[in-house]
Amino acid sequence: MTIQPGPGCDLSDPSLVALTGERRRLINLAYRLLGSLSEAEDVVQETYVRWYAMSRQRQEAVESVGAWLTTVATRICLNLLGSARARRERYVGHWIPEPLPGPTGPDGPPGGPAGDPADRVTLDESVTMAFLVLLESMTPAERVAFVLHDVFRYSFTEVAGIVGRSPAACRQSASSARRRLRDGRPPSPPVPAGRAAGVVREFKQAWEAKDVGALIGLLDPAATAVGDGGGRVTAVPYPIEGGEQVAHFLVRIAAKATGLTFDERTVNGRPGLVARHDGATVAVYAFHVAGVRITHIWGVLNPEKLRPWTT
16 A cells, blocks of 8 residues: 655655655554554554645644654554454454565565565564464553553653553553563463474475374474454364364365465464465464474464465
8 A cells, every 4th residue: 555645745855755764664563553464554544644634834843753653553553452352352253363474485675575565564573473462462552552662662751642641551551461471472482483494394294294193293282273264264263272183173174175285484474384275375374383393373264364465
């Protein structure tokens, strides 16, 4: 989605350069706050619309364009988070954050091809699926305070000015968010990406071969798999728990879906898999690998969340 300057804008104006230069940072912020790239882009678009709706005099009165854009985008996200909690209570099955593609092709630029979502969102530990799922357990106030302070390094005084609360209240919200993270974080930290990629590759080969024994060996005995079909496609409406149970479930999927193929792709900055059927993307799988075994699998099958993977 491209932001177009308003009528009469001077393209040589330094303030316009600053304005357009903020877009990537705003998408990074909004994606972490909302867990949805499409919603993040809508938020940024609305933020720029509000800027261009102001008179030139009001724009010139803004001391910091970046601070103004951040405040507006964050407050839009805060409102959306409040309504999102209600929407997700009505969601069919489990709601999983929208998976983010990584760069494609060994010869492409570090950020991925032009227009690639990976070129718009910085891929680090704060966008892994495991981290985003934990953010979902927070209240809107906790999530906003935590992401602004702990991820983007705003001071609590700055956070307070952005969200319109006191610094003490923002500090308390961030503290509560950290407790939720500690309580919900997997007991073992993720392994380096290179090692995780090897485990995921072995998992892919075992799944394609419908080798239950090999899958069980790659899954933690307490492994959990969760699917998100959004009511649009069939997905198990409850978590599957236990390595053996997950392995047998995956083999049943492979046996039913003849012609299913898997590609190794980066999903939210970590090794993952993309499932294709007759050339169409039908699912994206994110993993948490601890040691040499997979402890968590998140499968996104909702077609609405797979749009960035179909181009």
